[in-house]
Amino acid sequence: MGKTEISLLGEFGLIRRLTENIRLSNQSSIVGIGDDAAVLDYSGREVLMTTDLLLEGIHFDLTYFPLKHLGYKAAVINFSDIYAMNGQPKQITVSLGISKRFSVEDLEEFYEGLKLACEIYGVDIVGGDTSSSLTGLCISITCIGEGEKGKTVYRKGAKNTDLLCVSGDLGAAYMGLQLLEREKTVFKGEPDFNPDFAGKEYLLERQLKPEARKDILETLSREGIVPTSMIDISDGLASELLHICHESKVGCLLYEDRIPIDYQTAVMAEQFNMNVSTVALNGGEDYELLFTLPLELHEKIENMEGVHVIGYVCDESMGANLIARDGTEIKLQAQGWT
Numbered sequence: 001m002g003k004t005e006i007s008l009l010g011e012f013g014l015i016r017r018l019t020e021n022i023r024l025s026n027q028s029s030i031v032g033i034g035d036d037a038a039v040l041d042y043s044g045r046e047v048l049m050t051t052d053l054l055l056e057g058i059h060f061d062l063t064y065f066p067l068k069h070l071g072y073k074a075a076v077i078n079f080s081d082i083y084a085m086n087g088q089p090k091q092i093t094v095s096l097g098i099s100k101r102f103s104v105e106d107l108e109e110f111y112e113g114l115k116l117a118c119e120i121y122g123v124d125i126v127g128g129d130t131s132s133s134l135t136g137l138c139i140s141i142t143c144i145g146e147g148e149k150g151k152t153v154y155r156k157g158a159k160n161t162d163l164l165c166v167s168g169d170l171g172a173a174y175m176g177l178q179l180l181e182r183e184k185t186v187f188k189g190e191p192d193f194n195p196d197f198a199g200k201e202y203l204l205e206r207q208l209k210p211e212a213r214k215d216i217l218e219t220l221s222r223e224g225i226v227p228t229s230m231i232d233i234s235d236g237l238a239s240e241l242l243h244i245c246h247e248s249k250v251g252c253l254l255y256e257d258r259i260p261i262d263y264q265t266a267v268m269a270e271q272f273n274m275n276v277s278t279v280a281l282n283g284g285e286d287y288e289l290l291f292t293l294p295l296e297l298h299e300k301i302e303n304m305e306g307v308h309v310i311g312y313v314c315d316e317s318m319g320a321n322l323i324a325r326d327g328t329e330i331k332l333q334a335q336g337w338t
């Protein structure tokens with residue numbers, strides 16, 4: 001494919017090219033791209049809003065991150081934050097800082113991933129901005145979502161004796177990142193980055209094409225269940241759990257042997273000489289949901305596919321602790337991002 005320099009189109013031409021076939025599908029989207037501001041109508045509903053900034057070299061590495069995947073992921077991680085409030089993402093605005101290195105086709109690729117994510121999750125692109133940047137690619141996405149009054153779920157609602165639940169499995173995205181970083185070092189200086197990742201597809205997918213757990217909310221809602229508190233796991237289970245404890249003024253007991261870990265994650269952690277529980281606790285970028293539920297829902301939730309009970313909420317005075325496989329109690333510590 002030919003590479004068209006952005007300067008050939010100019011800023012307005014570029015925006016037109018990237019957004020010309022964008023259609024609005026949500027009732028709350030009244031006017032999208034094309035005026036000074038988008039117009040939304042949430043008539044009586046709660047409006048949720050979240051924003052995320054991604055910088056090249058800090059948050060992503062284009063050596064191994066395809067632009068289409070980056071567009072997809074940049075959108076999905078914002079949707080995940082709206083789902084974590086028990087809401088539905090409806091609109092995004094997309095702002096890009098673009099260096100000379102990027103062509104029109106590069107940005108079209110990015111938009112392809114962005115549009116695919118929006119199509120799958122039912123979200124409209126309603127605006128944005130582009131500017132040239134001196135170095136690298138800078139992506140800022142703001143997502144607006146809809147909440148049902150009285151059903152918005154916060155970090156602050158966990159109660160003593162609640163069940164601690166998590167969706168999916170943890171640590172895979174982090175091991176995917178480790179794998180990509182290792183291969184990048186191996187292939188350094190070679191023109192084609194083309195390593196053999198056979199058997200490790202799941203880890204790569206979790207890193208390069210994460211999904212937001214819309215499906216888990218649908219399952220919970222079908223059962224008439226509203227979590228008492230919820231957060232999505234972007235920085236790692238330990239730090240998210242500490243957020244819930246802090247905001248809810250509770251403590252927790254997390255059982256190491258209950259943390260869901262995929263087989264490939266365990267194999268790769270061993271290869272890297274890493275403790276797989278540490279990977280699951282501190283890895284991050286899983287975009288699974290961590291939530292609490294009243295104890296009486298125990299049986300119902302144990303039988304729910306894709307959800308795992310990993311511990312309990314307790315009194316604040318007991319602190320936040322991990323019960324290790326050998327029964328010893330370890331104080332939970334947040335690592336967060338570096």
Ligand SMILES: [Mg+2]
Nearest residue numbers: 081084232234
């Ligand atoms: Mg979040």
